[in-house]
Amino acid sequence: MFPELKNDRFLRALLKQPVDTTPVWMMRQAGRYLPEYRASRANAGDFLSLCKNDAFACEVTLQPLKRYKLDAAILFSDILTIPDAMGLGLYFEAGEGPKFKHAVRSKADVDALPVTTADDLDYVMKAVTTIRHALNGHVPLIGFSGSPWTLATYMVEGGSSKDFRHIKAMMYQTPEVLRALLDKLARSVTEYLNGQILAGAQAIQIFDTWGGILSGPMYQQFSLLYMKQIISGLIREHQGQKIPVIVFTKNGGQWLENMAAAGPDALGLDWTTDIGEARARVGHQVALQGNIDPCVLYADKEVIEREVENVLAGFGHGTGHVFNLGHGIHQFVHPDHPKYLIDAVHRLGAKYHEPQFDDLDALNGLD
Numbered sequence: 001m002f003p004e005l006k007n008d009r010f011l012r013a014l015l016k017q018p019v020d021t022t023p024v025w026m027m028r029q030a031g032r033y034l035p036e037y038r039a040s041r042a043n044a045g046d047f048l049s050l051c052k053n054d055a056f057a058c059e060v061t062l063q064p065l066k067r068y069k070l071d072a073a074i075l076f077s078d079i080l081t082i083p084d085a086m087g088l089g090l091y092f093e094a095g096e097g098p099k100f101k102h103a104v105r106s107k108a109d110v111d112a113l114p115v116t117t118a119d120d121l122d123y124v125m126k127a128v129t130t131i132r133h134a135l136n137g138h139v140p141l142i143g144f145s146g147s148p149w150t151l152a153t154y155m156v157e158g159g160s161s162k163d164f165r166h167i168k169a170m171m172y173q174t175p176e177v178l179r180a181l182l183d184k185l186a187r188s189v190t191e192y193l194n195g196q197i198l199a200g201a202q203a204i205q206i207f208d209t210w211g212g213i214l215s216g217p218m219y220q221q222f223s224l225l226y227m228k229q230i231i232s233g234l235i236r237e238h239q240g241q242k243i244p245v246i247v248f249t250k251n252g253g254q255w256l257e258n259m260a261a262a263g264p265d266a267l268g269l270d271w272t273t274d275i276g277e278a279r280a281r282v283g284h285q286v287a288l289q290g291n292i293d294p295c296v297l298y299a300d301k302e303v304i305e306r307e308v309e310n311v312l313a314g315f316g317h318g319t320g321h322v323f324n325l326g327h328g329i330h331q332f333v334h335p336d337h338p339k340y341l342i343d344a345v346h347r348l349g350a351k352y353h354e355p356q357f358d359d360l361d362a363l364n365g366l367d
């Protein structure tokens with residue numbers, strides 16, 4: 001058993017239960033913008049060694065929580081752990097992002113891939129449990145995975161890409177090969193996320209970083225369909241607690257209704273979508289997470305506070321909003337600036353959760 005949760009604002013907002021103020025966390029909150037992260041990475045040797053050692057993964061997960069009043073922690077790991085466990089040989093070259101020794105290009109390549117289990121990623125499960133204990137109930141712990149489509153882009157391209165030519169050629173030319181790959185990934189991701197939940201993750205986020213490069217019909221068939229399959233296979237309640245699921249498709253603002261229909265508790269929004277319009281479209285079905293432009297953190301305190309207020313006002317009154325950046329924090333952000341953002345969310349957010357006249361009338365028994 002784990003220690004009792006002291007701050008459940010984040011989980012409550014995802015489930016659209018009343019909160020005292022808007023909860024906030026930041027995608028990629030543990031990372032290179034923090035000098036203490038760079039020191040831990042130097043100690044561990046490299047990025048993957050941080051991920052593969054639970055003491056290091058725990059240390060860097062907690063670093064941003066020591067600096068800022070965040071309402072959630074996120075497991076320190078990477079989305080590419082699954083393709084690595086499938087045997088593709090993940091490595092990182094300085095300044096070039098992730099790479100695989102073996103790219104997946106043919107039916108034979110796909111056929112040779114195993115479906116992975118939580119046991120194959122035991123170091124991740126161990127990190128989840130270690131972090132959950134170390135948090136000591138301070139805030140909830142988010143587990144995560146990449147979407148099958150997003151993982152497949154890295155596996156087929158052999159690393160990061162600008163034009164996605166190999167995977168898009170595969171999608172149009174041999175869709176059955178891509179479907180076989182996405183199906184193996186969906187099964188592996190389901191096992192992986194359920195493993196994280198059993199190990200102690202209290203909410204789940206699926207990162208669909210590259211769903212937004214697809215046309216609408218292709219997004220439905222090659223990204224959303226597999227996320228839907230995962231969501232329906234997830235453990236949604238564990239030890240008496242609901243496990244909320246967040247789907248984040250970067251540049252997915254056109255497809256919010258379809259995403260909401262796939263069954264998550266919340267949708268992550270990037271900054272190109274208006275959060276008020278998003279709420280009007282799908283706010284009756286799901287909570288929303290986002291969506292300030294991460295580049296706001298390059299500006300000074302006054303600008304940060306003004307932009308925070310704009311996002312809070314854009315969502316409007318009531319629960320169902322988790323404040324976040326529209327994508328990961330940049331490595332060149334000054335580590336004092338996230339403090340301005342987080343403190344402003346809590347301070348300025350409170351007025352959006354005060355009882356309104358209608359609520360007061362109900363309380364007083366008036367009509």
Ligand code: CP3
Nearest residue numbers: 027028029030031047074075076077078079097207209328
């Ligand atoms: O949010 C958090 O604090 C948790 C940690 C986290 C990392 N990666 C740590 C990381 C999470 C949630 C991820 C997910 C991830 N990894 C995504 C999806 C998220 C998104 O932003 O949409 C993607 C596409 C990846 C793949 C990946 N890993 C990339 C593209 C890179 C950057 C490579 C580069 O050099 O810029 C990584 C490496 C990585 N993952 C770093 C961190 C802190 C930096 C590694 C370092 O220390 O040099």
